[in-house]
Amino acid sequence: MAKAKVTPIKPLTIPKLELTAVMLAARLAKYIYEAYADELSIENIYLWTDSQITLYWLSSKKLLPVYVQNRIDEIKALVPDAGFRYVSTKDNHSDKVSRGTSHATLICSSLWWGGSTWLPHQNMWLDNGPFEEVGDATTSCLLEETLSMPASVTLPAILN
Template identity: 40%
Template structure:
């Protein structure tokens, strides 16, 4: 499995987790807006595009993500500002206790208003081998050709008695 596909699985996990948490608190807490963040521009490109563009693995997961969290609610966070990466960068559990990025997120996120949060950087077209290839097959009915033409042309039916 490629790294972008693993990142896509992480985005799906986040979308499912957000959905579960919101449903769990819906009686006691009103959630107006939800924002999700990824440090993978490839994943954001997939999420912000039609799922039908992609091969099955990416298509199925992006469709699920889009049902749970709208594409315009996904933003980009640089890897160095991503709190989710703190634990994977080798920080010990005791190191996480006083790690401000882990507990509060990046400082710029706290100072943003909701309109800025929805405006992630534009994601340009990223070349990927996950795009579906469209194949168009055409055929012509044999009725368009006369049987005599086929016999003369290919000489494979010369034993067949032609009847009209």
Template identity: 30%
Template sequence: MKVTLAFAKSRQTPIKKLSIPKLELKGAVLGVQLSKELEAALKIPLTEHRFWTASLNVLYWLRSHSRRFLTDIGVKISEIQRATSPLQWQHVPGKINPADLPTGGMLPAHGGHDQSFCPSHRLSGRNAISPSQASF
């Protein structure tokens, strides 16, 4: 399997206080939205995309019916479920999560030179945990 980082997006947390799981869910929605743009630009079907999250809560929510949750969470879960399959989602431990690099002070210029920025060696093999392997 070859993993390529096509683009990345970093956002600051909103002024309104949200729980960590809700922030992770917002990140998952953003990931799906960006993947739709990538699908259109590169003609790579969304079904071939893989998604990673550091949140086991998000993985659990994506394997559940969106109607079980409050409206704001249910709408986001439903949006993700309409576009992706739970099998496309994997857990990435926080220690090897490339999404945490921008918040840790990584400058964009390092992206091409720092091997730790490229997720291919970090998100393959035994480092990645599939949803079926995750314990909830």
């Protein structure tokens, strides 16, 4: 699932915007976890970002700037046991909307509708460290195995 958000009026650096995106993902993950807690057994939560700076901040033991530290604290409070992973920009379906893709291209994009073809195959990424990129050498052979369907989700006000 991807969600786009307009940047705030007060200018922020790209790394801070990326951190804000992970915070939004953490809110969404917590909402989904709580919404389906009675119906599904969710064992692990993984959040993906194409920002290595954000991954560094999440793993840092150093005191960070106030803006950054406040968001890191919120992320860790929302999803304390989540795993954070790196996804390259070329495999990040969220970048489709943030980089100005036309609606015609988006409608035909298997990356947008189905995500990265390697994602459902945990054996391809589970043992990697958070900064390791998932190689795309095997991606093409998995394309035929992956079935994707568009979904429509209504998000609560807390995520907006």
